[in-house]
Structure formats: structure tokens, C-alpha cells
Amino acid sequence: MTRIEGSRDKEGAGQGVVTRRLDPIHGPSVLAAPEFLLDKESLDLLTAPVAAIRGKLSHNPHTAAVILAGGTGERFGRIGGKQTLELQGKPVLTWSAEAFDAVSDVGLIVIVAPEERMDEYCREAIDGFPFVTPVLMAPAGVLRQESSFSGISRVPSTYEFIAIHDAARPLVTPELIGHTLSAVRGNLDADGAVVGYPAIDTLKIVSDEGIIGTPDRSAFWVAQTPQAFRSDVLREAHATALAEGFVGTDDSSLVERIGGRVLLVQGPRNNIKITVPEDRLAIEAGLGMWLQERV
Numbered sequence: 001m002t003r004i005e006g007s008r009d010k011e012g013a014g015q016g017v018v019t020r021r022l023d024p025i026h027g028p029s030v031l032a033a034p035e036f037l038l039d040k041e042s043l044d045l046l047t048a049p050v051a052a053i054r055g056k057l058s059h060n061p062h063t064a065a066v067i068l069a070g071g072t073g074e075r076f077g078r079i080g081g082k083q084t085l086e087l088q089g090k091p092v093l094t095w096s097a098e099a100f101d102a103v104s105d106v107g108l109i110v111i112v113a114p115e116e117r118m119d120e121y122c123r124e125a126i127d128g129f130p131f132v133t134p135v136l137m138a139p140a141g142v143l144r145q146e147s148s149f150s151g152i153s154r155v156p157s158t159y160e161f162i163a164i165h166d167a168a169r170p171l172v173t174p175e176l177i178g179h180t181l182s183a184v185r186g187n188l189d190a191d192g193a194v195v196g197y198p199a200i201d202t203l204k205i206v207s208d209e210g211i212i213g214t215p216d217r218s219a220f221w222v223a224q225t226p227q228a229f230r231s232d233v234l235r236e237a238h239a240t241a242l243a244e245g246f247v248g249t250d251d252s253s254l255v256e257r258i259g260g261r262v263l264l265v266q267g268p269r270n271n272i273k274i275t276v277p278e279d280r281l282a283i284e285a286g287l288g289m290w291l292q293e294r295v
């Protein structure tokens with residue numbers, strides 16, 4: 001199923017952060033609203049943090065975003081999964097997609113979702129939000145790598161760069177995405193750039209017998225998403241992995257194994273992935289701080 005949303009008419013709509021706050025007591029539009037709007041549910045809706053970063057779209061975008069929301073969220077354990085879980089007033093998937101919508105060089109957002117849930121994800125996480133970037137859905141695979149391949153396959157060859165992101169990392173910001181894209185675009189000999197941060201804990205190599213080594217920590221970084229690549233290299237990396245039966249845990253590993261040069265962009269440690277229930281608290285706190293900073 002293919003679905004395209006959004007329009008291209010917001011170019012130049014302003015660089016600043018836009019905050020939309022509806023105050024149920026002082027907002028004239030609300031005072032004028034019929035009484036039935038002021039029941040508990042409506043008040044919750046009106047007072048929910050809806051600070052939004054405004055979507056931007058350049059006339060000549062070079063990048064397509066592939067947002068991976070095709071997992072089942074087993075470790076998180078919620079019926080309905082984690083993508084539509086509302087944190088600080090918005091579904092996890094919406095937070096991630098909005099960050100890409102706010103990057104003007106991103107001209108297309110492909111959301112990879114389980115085929116039977118595409119409509120639901122669109123309805124709950126996309127349709128009700130003011131995206132300016134066209135949104136396309138792609139069917140997920142069983143493995144993350146298959147989902148990534150599915151999303152990449154939907155990107156027209158006119159896009160020079162593809163940025164992959166785990167939808168489950170809602171704390172991603174337009175600034176971090178922009179920084180990652182600049183790293184690839186600004187380095188002609190780089191095939192990609194990956195967000196991560198240097199390992200801060202001491203690492204151990206462990207076997208059934210116990211600890212067998214303590215590697216030099218300074219060489220280790222924790223890799224996250226977004227991960228941005230030159231499209232042709234990423235396509236070749238996926239095709240090669242598929243042909244050779246290689247399965248990696250991220251997209252960068254596929255590019256690395258065909259000899260691609262991938263840079264590491266240092267990001268904030270709080271760009272965490274919602275994986276287990278305990279992550280929810282940290283992500284909500286992060287989004288809350290983010291909202292406060294931007295109000």
C-alpha cells in the first residue's frame with residue numbers, strides 16, 4: 001500500500017522553532033468553543049504539550065529518510081507495540097518523523113511498518129500532524145535489515161542520500177540529523193556517517209569461563225541512528241549482504257563490509273532507543289526537557 005501525505009508549499013516558512021500552545025482558560029478560540037469541547041478529554045487534549053518543530057522542505061531536496069517502525073516491540077511488551085505509545089503528548093513514531101520533517105533537505109519520508117498496521121500507524125501517528133514532507137509507507141520484513149531494504153527500495157534514485165532512523169529513538173533532533181547529513185555531504189570521500197558516542201564504561205570480553213580480556217576502551221563507540229549514506233553505496237551494500245546471506249545489526253555494518261568509509265558523528269547520549277519498559281521514563285524526561293527548552 002502506498003500513501004503520500006503533505007505538500008510542498010511551506011518552503012521558507014521561517015527558521016525558528018514554532019510552539020503551539022492552547023490555553024483552555026485564556027485562549028479566545030477555546031472560550032468561544034461550544035461547551036462540549038471542554039469535557040475532561042478535550043481539556044487533556046488542549047493542554048497536552050504540543051510544541052512542534054515546523055516542517056521544512058527545500059525546492060531541491062537531496063535526502064530521503066527511511067524510518068524503521070516495523071518491529072513488534074517484544075521486549076517492550078505493550079499490546080499494540082511501542083510505535084504508537086504516546087510520550088509527552090505524541091506517539092513515539094510521530095516524534096521521530098517530525099524531526100526529519102523539520103530538515104529541509106529531507107524531501108521524502110518512508111515509514112516502514114508491519115503491512116497489517118500501516119493504516120493504523122498512518123491514522124495515529126501521521127495523519128493528525130502537520131507534515132510538509134511527503135510520507136510514504138513501506139512493508140516491514142521479519143529482520144530489521146529486511147525492513148531497511150524495503151524502505152530503501154521505495155526511495156527514488158533521484159535522492160543522493162538516504163538517512164536511516166530507528167523510529168524507537170524519538171529524542172532525535174533536526175540538528176542531529178542535519179549534522180549527520182553535513183558530515184557525509186561535506187566529506188567527498190565518505191560514504192556515510194553514523195551517530196554515536198564514545199564508550200564510557202569499561203568493556204570486558206567474556207566467555208563461558210568468565211572475563212577473558214579488557215580491551216582499550218578508547219577505540220570503542222556506541223553506534224545509534226540516524227545513519228546517513230550515499231544512496232548508491234547503501235543500495236550496493238544491501239544487495240551484497242542479501243546475495244551473501246550476511247545479516248548485520250545496523251546499516252553501517254553492511255557498508256563497512258563492502259569497503260565503504262563511514263564517519264562517526266558524536267551525538268548526545270540521550271538519543272536512546274525505547275526497548276524495555278524502563279526506557280520509557282528516561283525518554284519521557286528527555287522529551288519533557290526538550291519541550292521546556294523550546295517553549
Ligand code: CTP
Pocket residue numbers: 068069070071072073074075076112140141142143144145147148166167168169273274275
Ligand atoms: N524494526 C523494523 N523491522 C524489524 C525489526 C525492527 O523496522 N523487522 C525497527 C523497530 O521498529 C525499531 C528499530 O527497528 O524502531 C530498532 O529495533 P528494536 O528496538 O529491536 O525494536 P523491535 O524489533 O520492535 O523490538 P524487539 O526487538 O524488542 O521486538
Ligand code: MG
Pocket residue numbers: 071
Ligand atoms: Mg528488534
